Amino acid sequence: MSVTVASAYALDMRRRKLRNLAIRIGMILLLVAAWEIVGHYVPPIFLTPFHKTLVAFYAMSADGTLLRATLSTLSVLLLGLTISAVLGIAIGLAMGRYRIVRWIIEPYANGLYAAPTVAFLPLITLWLGLYLAPKVAIVVLIAIFPILKNTFAGVSTVSEEYLEPAASMRASELQVFGKVIIPATLPFIMAGLRLAVGRGIVGVVVGEFFTAQTGLGGMVVWHASKFRTAEMFVPIIVLVAMGVCLTEVLKWLQTRLAPWKETERDQGL
Amino acid sequence: MTDAAQERADGARPRATATRMKFYLTVSVTFVVLMAVWEVAGRAINPLFFAPPSEVVAELVKALADPRARLLHGLLETLAVLLPGFLIASVGGVAIGAAMGRRELVYQALDPYVTIFYNTPRVVLIPVFMLWLGTGVLMKIVVVVLAAIFPVIVNTVAGVRDVSAQLTEPARSLRATERQLMIKVILPASLPFIIAGIKLGLGRAITTVVVAELFVSVSGLGGLLHAAGSTYQMAKMLVPAIILAGLGIAVDGLLSKIERASARWYGG
Numbered sequence: 001m002s003v004t005v006a007s008a009y010a011l012d013m014r015r016r017k018l019r020n021l022a023i024r025i026g027m028i029l030l031l032v033a034a035w036e037i038v039g040h041y042v043p044p045i046f047l048t049p050f051h052k053t054l055v056a057f058y059a060m061s062a063d064g065t066l067l068r069a070t071l072s073t074l075s076v077l078l079l080g081l082t083i084s085a086v087l088g089i090a091i092g093l094a095m096g097r098y099r100i101v102r103w104i105i106e107p108y109a110n111g112l113y114a115a116p117t118v119a120f121l122p123l124i125t126l127w128l129g130l131y132l133a134p135k136v137a138i139v140v141l142i143a144i145f146p147i148l149k150n151t152f153a154g155v156s157t158v159s160e161e162y163l164e165p166a167a168s169m170r171a172s173e174l175q176v177f178g179k180v181i182i183p184a185t186l187p188f189i190m191a192g193l194r195l196a197v198g199r200g201i202v203g204v205v206v207g208e209f210f211t212a213q214t215g216l217g218g219m220v221v222w223h224a225s226k227f228r229t230a231e232m233f234v235p236i237i238v239l240v241a242m243g244v245c246l247t248e249v250l251k252w253l254q255t256r257l258a259p260w261k262e263t264e265r266d267q268g269l
Numbered sequence: 270m271t272d273a274a275q276e277r278a279d280g281a282r283p284r285a286t287a288t289r290m291k292f293y294l295t296v297s298v299t300f301v302v303l304m305a306v307w308e309v310a311g312r313a314i315n316p317l318f319f320a321p322p323s324e325v326v327a328e329l330v331k332a333l334a335d336p337r338a339r340l341l342h343g344l345l346e347t348l349a350v351l352l353p354g355f356l357i358a359s360v361g362g363v364a365i366g367a368a369m370g371r372r373e374l375v376y377q378a379l380d381p382y383v384t385i386f387y388n389t390p391r392v393v394l395i396p397v398f399m400l401w402l403g404t405g406v407l408m409k410i411v412v413v414v415l416a417a418i419f420p421v422i423v424n425t426v427a428g429v430r431d432v433s434a435q436l437t438e439p440a441r442s443l444r445a446t447e448r449q450l451m452i453k454v455i456l457p458a459s460l461p462f463i464i465a466g467i468k469l470g471l472g473r474a475i476t477t478v479v480v481a482e483l484f485v486s487v488s489g490l491g492g493l494l495h496a497a498g499s500t501y502q503m504a505k506m507l508v509p510a511i512i513l514a515g516l517g518i519a520v521d522g523l524l525s526k527i528e529r530a531s532a533r534w535y536g537g
Contacts, residue, residue, distance in 0.1 A: 020373075023374070023377040024377060024381050027378050027382065031382070046400060104296075114518045114520075115513065115515075116475045117476075118479050118480055118483070119491075119509070119514060120510055121494075122494055122506055123503075123506065123510070126317075126498070126501070198388065198390075202390045205392050209395075217393065224396035225396075232397065236394075239390055240388055240389045243389065243390060244385075247388060
């Protein structure tokens, strides 16, 4: 093992933690500094210094455009994710419980999960227009499969030791689902939801790029087409923050609702 | 016995002949019904909005036979972005991931960037890199690399950190150098993780290349998609969409096979 790691072990835990924090903050500051310096030397249509993005951030927050765009993106995202969650969990549960449903749906679910569903974007715009519906549809098409697949994988791990007693006590199908299968599958469902968030954000942005250019994605394209690089990075930063925050919230929910560890079937974002 | 229990008794794929017959019957009946519904719907709906599968197949045959149809050309253009981008992302991702997994300092230094980029909706970088690099192949390759490399890095780090001391200690006691340790012990032992990361990266790469081509709209299968979609030629539009879907499914299937093989090999 290297000298650095060996000496790192020699430091006590608190000093190591402090050092790591310093490195992390240093690296972020390095990025900001590089952005600021490079921005001074290249033409502004390529990059403007970081402080101009901060100024733009302030201006766009002050006149409310940033908030409106964020709310627009967030509402599409949450609507799409809610539909994905309801449909994905329902279909995944049915696939895990009933063989016939699994046989019918699995080939198509696997295929659509692996396929780049954005390829059907022109079809979606023709069918659903340019406003809310196509954007939500794209989010659902991209985000539903990790939820569905994780739920399905979760149901198949439910042990017969739980199902047999329920059946022998004449539990109704509804009771089996509500009291045995869903609680046992919960960690998988939560993992699927967490994966769906990242994919969902990609879906919203794609929708905002190619249908009516609204929200944060539309803002990026709009400013990019006008070569306003300082403004262009503002919605990008908000989108990254949105992704990090939503993922962290779901991670936290996962540890609260389903603290026991389960393996994730897929980490596809 | 419930379906699930029976399935477990049967194994993953239905093994008993009667069950297997039922399985294939269900799958084929579903496929036929789906195609029939699509055909009927495709004929009933205004051709500006939909096309039946028979027309899509006819269009595919025509496009394959006609050298001027640009389908093959478009596919090659897409692959010319996808393959180099994907290779760079895989090799670079494993190298960076291995360094991060082994060296605490490298990990602490790069992890903030990995977290930021892993959470960046990758398609949002397309307009940015169009400003910096233009609309050509280079821009698309860079965007594909950025889309695909982070799952590879994250999984390689997880894999390298997962390698137990039981494997590394004997090698070290035999005075293996760090390089030998990495190549002969750590990377082979992390292979299942690495391949899982590469699989995720490939899925992201395909989506990103399609979005980039739709955005630039002059080259590749995405360009064909855009051209046919914006002129309401439904059958012509569905051909590249289906080829892209097929490409994604085929490569994913191939990597899943390698993944299973590597896991089996690793498991002993």
